[in-house]
Amino acid sequence: MLDFPLWKRISLWAITLLLALAAIPSITSLSGVDLPEWADGPEVNLGLDLAGGSHILLEADPSQVAAQRLETMEENVRGLLRDAEPRIRIGDVSTANERLSFMMEDASEIDRAREILTPLINGQGLVREWNLAVMDGNRMVLTQTEQGLDQAVTDAMDSATDVVRRRIDDLGTREPTIIRQGDTRIVVQVPGLEDPQQLKDLLGQTARLEFKLVDANALPSDIAQGVANPGSELVPYADDSDFAGQFEAVRRLGGIRGDSLTGAQQSFDAQTNEPVVSITFDAQGGARFAQLSTENVGRRFAIILDDEVISAPNFNEPILSGSAQISGGFTVESANALAISLRSGALPVDLTIIEERTVGPDLGRDSIVAGALAMGVGSLLVVLLMIATYGRFGVYATIALGFNVLMVLGIMAFMNTTLTLPGIAGFVLTIGAAVDANVLISERIREERRRGRRVVAAVENGYKEASRAIYDANVTNFIAGVLLFLFGSGPVRGFAVVLIIGLFTSVFTAVVLTRMWVAGWLRDKRPAEINV
Amino acid sequence: MKLLKLVPENTNIRFLKWRVPFYIVSLLLIAASWALVLTKGLNYGVDFAGGQEITGTFLEEQDAPIGELRDTLGTLGLGEPVIQRFGEANQVSIRVRLPESAEGDPAAANRIATQIIDTVTAEHEDFRVDSNNTVSGKVSGEFREKSVYALLFAMLAIAAYIWIRFEWQFGVGALFALFHDVSLTLGMFALFQMEFSLQIIAAILAIIGYSLNDTIVVYDRIRENLKKYRKMPLPELLDLSVNETLARTVMTSLTLLVALLPLLLFGPASLFGMVAAIVLGIFVGTYSSVYMAAPILVWLGVTSNSFVPEETVAERQEKKARGEI
Numbered sequence: 060m061l062d063f064p065l066w067k068r069i070s071l072w073a074i075t076l077l078l079a080l081a082a083i084p085s086i087t088s089l090s091g092v093d094l095p096e097w098a099d100g101p102e103v104n105l106g107l108d109l110a111g112g113s114h115i116l117l118e119a120d121p122s123q124v125a126a127q128r129l130e131t132m133e134e135n136v137r138g139l140l141r142d143a144e145p146r147i148r149i150g151d152v153s154t155a156n157e158r159l160s161f162m163m164e165d166a167s168e169i170d171r172a173r174e175i176l177t178p179l180i181n182g183q184g185l186v187r188e189w190n191l192a193v194m195d196g197n198r199m200v201l202t203q204t205e206q207g208l209d210q211a212v213t214d215a216m217d218s219a220t221d222v223v224r225r226r227i228d229d230l231g232t233r234e235p236t237i238i239r240q241g242d243t244r245i246v247v248q249v250p251g252l253e254d255p256q257q258l259k260d261l262l263g264q265t266a267r268l269e270f271k272l273v274d275a276n277a278l279p280s281d282i283a284q285g286v287a288n289p290g291s292e293l294v295p296y297a298d299d300s301d302f303a304g305q306f307e308a309v310r311r312l313g314g315i316r317g318d319s320l321t322g323a324q325q326s327f328d329a330q331t332n333e334p335v336v337s338i339t340f341d342a343q344g345g346a347r348f349a350q351l352s353t354e355n356v357g358r359r360f361a362i363i364l365d366d367e368v369i370s371a372p373n374f375n376e377p378i379l380s381g382s383a384q385i386s387g388g389f390t391v392e393s394a395n396a397l398a399i400s401l402r403s404g405a406l407p408v409d410l411t412i413i414e415e416r417t418v419g420p421d422l423g424r425d426s427i428v429a430g431a432l433a434m435g436v437g438s439l440l441v442v443l444l445m446i447a448t449y450g451r452f453g454v455y456a457t458i459a460l461g462f463n464v465l466m467v468l469g470i471m472a473f474m475n476t477t478l479t480l481p482g483i484a485g486f487v488l489t490i491g492a493a494v495d496a497n498v499l500i501s502e503r504i505r506e507e508r509r510r511g512r513r514v515v516a517a518v519e520n521g522y523k524e525a526s527r528a529i530y531d532a533n534v535t536n537f538i539a540g541v542l543l544f545l546f547g548s549g550p551v552r553g554f555a556v557v558l559i560i561g562l563f564t565s566v567f568t569a570v571v572l573t574r575m576w577v578a579g580w581l582r583d584k585r586p587a588e589i590n591v
Numbered sequence: 592m593k594l595l596k597l598v599p600e601n602t603n604i605r606f607l608k609w610r611v612p613f614y615i616v617s618l619l620l621i622a623a624s625w626a627l628v629l630t631k632g633l634n635y636g637v638d639f640a641g642g643q644e645i646t647g648t649f650l651e652e653q654d655a656p657i658g659e660l661r662d663t664l665g666t667l668g669l670g671e672p673v674i675q676r677f678g679e680a681n682q683v684s685i686r687v688r689l690p691e692s693a694e695g696d697p698a699a700a701n702r703i704a705t706q707i708i709d710t711v712t713a714e715h716e717d718f719r720v721d722s723n724n725t726v727s728g729k730v731s732g733e734f735r736e737k738s739v740y741a742l743l744f745a746m747l748a749i750a751a752y753i754w755i756r757f758e759w760q761f762g763v764g765a766l767f768a769l770f771h772d773v774s775l776t777l778g779m780f781a782l783f784q785m786e787f788s789l790q791i792i793a794a795i796l797a798i799i800g801y802s803l804n805d806t807i808v809v810y811d812r813i814r815e816n817l818k819k820y821r822k823m824p825l826p827e828l829l830d831l832s833v834n835e836t837l838a839r840t841v842m843t844s845l846t847l848l849v850a851l852l853p854l855l856l857f858g859p860a861s862l863f864g865m866v867a868a869i870v871l872g873i874f875v876g877t878y879s880s881v882y883m884a885a886p887i888l889v890w891l892g893v894t895s896n897s898f899v900p901e902e903t904v905a906e907r908q909e910k911k912a913r914g915e916i
Contacts, residue, residue, distance in 0.1 A: 108861075116730065118697060255723070256705065263701075412701040413727040422646070422721040426859040436853035441846050447595040448842065481790055484854060484862055488797060488869065493849030495804060502839045509600065528811040531756055532804040535749045539800030541747070543793055546741035551793045558797065566861040591593060 061519055061578040076570070081469030089427065090315030103471045106479030108550050109427055111246055111420030112250035117262060117410040119219065119243045121212045124408055125203060128211055129154050132179070132189070132201060134160070134312055139175050147172050151198075159201040166197035173199075184210060202576040212242065215407040220245055223410070224402035226261050245410065255417045257396075265409045266400035267366045268317025268338075268385075270351070273371055277308035297367040299388040307368045308398050309361045315351055316405075319344030323401035325394040328386055334394040335386040338401060353377040364397070364408075396532070416549070423480075430483035436462075437487050445494055449501040450590045455576050456497035459568040463493050466564040467557060476560075479553025489561030495532070496569035499525040504591050514589050515581060522574055529570060534561050596837035597845070604749040606833050607826040610886035620898075621771055624778025624812060631781050637724050639738075641689035641731040643704040644724045648682045651717040655683040663710060671748075678860040711790040722861075738792045743775060745799045747822060747842070753803075753810070758898070760891035761810050765803060767819045768876075768884040772802045776868060786864055792884035794868035801847065801869075801877020805840045812836045813885070814898060821895040829885045830837050844877040 063071075087094050107114050133154055140147040148164040149172075163169055173191065180201070182188030188207030192200045209245050220239055227235045227249065236248040252258060274291040285306075287293050296302040322339040340348055351360075354375045361371040362385055370387035389397070442460070446453035467489065471478065504521030512520060540562065544555035559563040580586075629654040637644045649655050649770035657674050660683065664672045670686050685707060693699035711718050726734075746769045754762025776795055780787050812832040822827060833840075848870065855866045 064852065118729075172817045255710075259705075263698075277756045278629070411727075412725075413697045414730045415701060415704065415723060415725040417720070417723040419719065419721045421648075421719075426648040426861065428852070429857060430862070431860045433854040433856075433858040440849035440853070444595075444846060444849055450594050480795060480859060480862060481865060483859075484865055484869070487850050487854050487866075488801070488847070491847035492801060492804075492843075494846050498846065499808065499839055502836075502842070506835070524815075528808045531753075531807045531811065535752060535803045535807065536800035537744050538748045538752060539796050542741050542745040543796045545738055546796070547789070547793060551789055554793050554797075558800075 061515065061574070061581065063575050063578050068575060068579075071571065072230060075462055075466070075572065078469040078473075078564075079465035079488065079512040081275070081472050082134075082465040082467075085468050085472050087195060091429075101472045101475060104475065104477040105423070105427075106477045106482065106550060106553050107248060107250060107416065107423075108418050108480040109423040109478065110250050111252075111418050111423045112248065113252050113255045113258060114414075114416040114549060115247045115249075115259065115262065115412055116224070116240070116414035117245045117247065118413045119212075119216060119245075119408040119410055120245055120574050121208070124212050124215050125157060125208055127407075128203060128208070129157065129159055132159055135179055136176060137312070139179070140172060143171070143175055147175070157202070160194075161199055163197045163199065169193060169197065169199070173337050176201075181456045182207060186210060209242075216243060216245070218404075219406050219408060219410060222404050223247060223262060224408050226399060227258070229399045229403060230258065230261065233256075241450075244413075245248070251420055252417075255415075259415070260396055261399060262410060264396065265406045266397065266403075267365055268320075268401060269314055269319065269363040270348070271309040271311075271314035271361050271363060272351075273361055274308040274310055274357060275358060282308055294361065294363055294366060294368050297364065297369055299393065300367075300369055301388055302368075307361050307370075307371055309363070315344070315347050317344075317401070318405050320401055320404075323398040325391065325398045328384065333386060334389045334391045335384050335487045336389070336394050336398050336401065337382065337384050339382045342381070348381070348383070349377060355380075382529075415449060426480050426483070430480070434483065434487050434490070438490050441490055441494055445497065449497070451503070451580075452497065452501045452573075452577070452591050455573040456494050456501075456569065458576075459497070460490060460493055462572065463561070463564050463568040467560050470560050470564065471556065476556050477553050478557075479550040481550045481554035482557045485554045485557030485561065489557060489565065492536075493565035493569050495563065495564065495574060496525070496529045499529055500570070500573070501591055504589075508589070508591070514586060518577060518581065518589075522570070526570065529566065533566055536562055577582065596838075598841050600838075602834045602837055603830075604834060604837070605830055606704045606881060607830045607886055607889070610826075610889070611880075613882045617879075620778070621774045621901065623775045624781070627778050631784070633777070633781055633787040634784040635731075636763050636786040637686065637726045637731070638789040639731050639735050639745050639787065641693070641700060641705065641726050641728040642687050643700060643726070644684060644686045644722075645704065645707060645720060646677050646682065646684045646720050646722045647711070647720045648679070649715060649717055650681075650719055652681050652715075654680050656720060657683060658714070659714075660685065660711065663714065664707060667706065667710060667715075669707075672687055672707075679838035689731075693728060695728075696873050697727045734789060735816045738789075741792065741796060742799070745796055746770065746773070747853055749799065749803060753807070757810055757814060758779065760888055760893045760897065763891055764810075764884045764887045765806055768863055768879040769799055769803065770808055771879045771883050772798055772872055772875045776872050779871055780868070785867070788864065790862075790865040791868050795872065797869060798872030798876060802872055802879065804843060805880035808843070809833055809885055813888070813893075817893070817895050817898055823895075825889055825893060829888060833881055833885055840877060840880060842874050847873050 083102060084094060084100045088102050111352065140149055147168050149161040150164055151162040153160050163172065180189040181189055187204055187205040190202045190204055194200055216239060220237060223245055224237050232249050233251060234250060238246045242248050249258060274288055277288055277291060282293060285293060287308050290311055291308045293306045293308055296305050296307065319341045320338050321341045324337045326335055326337045328335045355374050356377060359371050359373050362369045369385060442457045445456045500521050503525045504517050507517035507520045537559065540555050541561040544552055548553055655676065660674050670690055673686040675684050687703065687707060689700055704723055708720055746766060750762045750766035753765040773795055776798065809832060812835055813829060816828050816832050851866055851870055854862065855870060858866060
């Protein structure tokens with residue numbers, strides 16, 4: 060047990076020094092000292108609770124994806140059956156109860172309709188997207204398959220993640236982290252942010268822009284009562300618009316979606332000098348917008364953003380340039396935010412902020428200082444207690460403790476893990492617990508000496524007999540640590556990381572290293588008596 | 592140099608003599624803890640209750656206008672906001688629980704947070720938001736569920752490990768000691784109505800790991816002594832084991848305590864609850880190692896044969912029956 064050949068000593072020292080030195084870039088950077096480039100290396104990341112920043116958890120509602128698919132399906136079914144040769148007439152179309160159902164005017168057309176709709180039902184992917192059933196001989200009912208919907212939700216979340224990334228990049232923040240979590244969630248972490256509200260506004264805006272024709276036949280009295288003509292729907296005006304609180308009746312189908320934009324800029328209206336957003340369509344979108352405006356000169360259309368009407372101007376003339384201007388009660392800031400959102404594309408689903416953790420940069424700085432101070436004083440007390448109680452063995456324990464702290468930090472830097480505020484508590488706990496192994500060993504040596512064993516045998520037995528309990532205790536701590544890691548997110552996970560790494564390093568430093576030192580001392584001095 | 596010996600050598604305290612009264616007291620304490628948790632309830636922070644906790648500094652004022660904040664924020668119709676000093680005199684924490692109307696509306700929490708910040712900054716331009724924790728009802732519900740599972744699973748997994756390494760009686764003893772530690776910690780949080788957050792769950796999970804260190808040391812010695820003194824009556828043997836390891840039990844807890852004490856006294860304000868829970872857990876855990884985990888072995892019927900393979904016991908009895916021994 061006390062035999063340490065040269066190769067063993069060299070490799071133990073090499074591991075110790077390598078990992079301890081790896082802590083230096085983190086320590087210097089925490090205390091604000093710049094290292095020369097040759098000495099620099101990986102550092103621990105600071106968690107948002109120490110560095111300052113925002114952690115935002117966004118969630119999408121999958122039922123919204125389902126509703127949108129249903130609406131698209133309705134539009135496609137109507138289009139295909141209308142364009143069929145000869146035209147297939149349907150009626151009593153309903154999208155209630157999450158299914159699309161319609162009546163065939165001529166029941167004998169069912170098979171032809173089924174054939175026409177087959178590509179839509181099968182979809183383009185590997186899974187069948189819709190189920191088709193025929194009821195009462197003349198009613199076709201389309202329901203979404205579970206796999207089809209799951210696939211649609213996954214696609215929507217993938218593209219939502221991209222949109223979120225583009226928007227945050229547009230803000231010019233440094234090193235944002237954007238990760239999909241589970242089926243319907245996105246985690247956004249942005250360090251050191253001046254104005255978290257700006258970020259939240261940007262993420263909260265779906266930016267689904269639609270141009271729909273105003274239903275000119277709607278009676279104001281009907282609108283006031285909340286009744287829309289068949290084929291029309293009532294859309295509220297946005298709170299910031301000039302007609303807040305009122306509704307507009309628009310044609311449900313036949314509009315244009317604003318997801319085919321190539322550009323969006325905040326600018327000012329040439330006449331009123333009011334902030335506006337200028338948008339440019341891509342070729343396809345421009346052509347459709349030109350067609351819509353040509354066919355409807357003199358009629359009003361509603362510009363709808365996220366299911367709220369911003370404004371409802373006239374098509375004064377055909378708009379063939381492929382660009383347009385959106386106005387309606389903007390401030391420069393809100394126009395700018397909308398421009399960013401439109402540039403980065405609409406979110407395919409609404410995202411709701413369901414959790415936010417924001418820490419200002421000053422608070423984090425204060426926490427590091429207070430934590431480091433408390434850690435220093437705590438270490439000092441532990442060291443005093445250990446040396447006063449175990450003498451030489453306490454000194455060994457102290458040196459081991461120093462290496463232990465450095466090695467934990469070094470490993471964290473190598474593994475690119477994050478130090479959080481609870482992680483500081485983890486360090487302090489590790490300091491208090493790491494010397495426990497030395498307590499057990501030293502006490503056992505005391506005991507063996509009392510039983511009359513000679514020095515070398517007592518030390519050897521001390522390490523051997525204490526190891527069992529040290530091993531068991533560390534395994535139980537490890538179990539708790541792993542559960543802590545699995546359970547926790549963010550800050551709590553940082554706590555678990557420090558505890559788990561600390562378990563491994565403390566066994567190494569407190570058991571292996573001290574044994575090497577004690578062995579060296581026994582070999583050199585051959586003491587007949589030890590004071591422990 | 593004369594070394595410090597906090598625990599004298601060769602103590603002979605008869606811990607086991609009072610095991611029945613100690614057990615009754617401990618069981619009563621566990622029952623009282625759960626009664627408190629169930630009647631008074633835990634003071635859930637935003638992590639578990641949903642809502643928001645905002646901390647901030649009034650940069651140009653000596654003292655935070657707490658009374659005034661209470662009045663202005665009270666009129667927002669968000670229920671009773673909890674406004675406290677947090678750290679320095681010009682720093683406050685504003686905690687608002689999610690109103691019941693927010694149920695099923697995941698966006699409500701974030702909207703209310705914005706409303707609070709806007710209201711405060713409208714009257715005090717020098718108000719700097721230091722932190723903002725906003726948790727919707729959905730997320731807080733998930734946290735509650737996850738916490739319960741994590742605690743239960745940690746206790747069971749560790750007890751199972753002790754069972755494998757020792758004997759089933761020791762596993763049951765460890766589980767009981769852990770249950771005692773967790774119950775009393777929860778009870779204290781219910782009694783003093785300290786804010787109960789995710790950090791506290793993390794602290795309890797750490798306690799579950801560390802409070803067992805002492806138990807393992809005692810159990811390890813019991814196992815050793817069971818093999819060594821095969822004829823010694825169990826209560827006597829347990830007393831001997833606890834006494835022999837007493838210095839260790841005290842010292843290992845003490846090193847943890849002195850390391851944590853400065854963090855408790857002048858560490859970051861937002862760590863106070865977590866560190867307090869760990870410190871509390873260390874006390875409770877040390878007590879339970881000595882007074883709970885060891886004595887229960889008497890009732891669970893540990894014998895010196897517990898660590899001899901069963902077949903050997905059976906063989907011995909057979910031999911005895913045949914009159915060979």
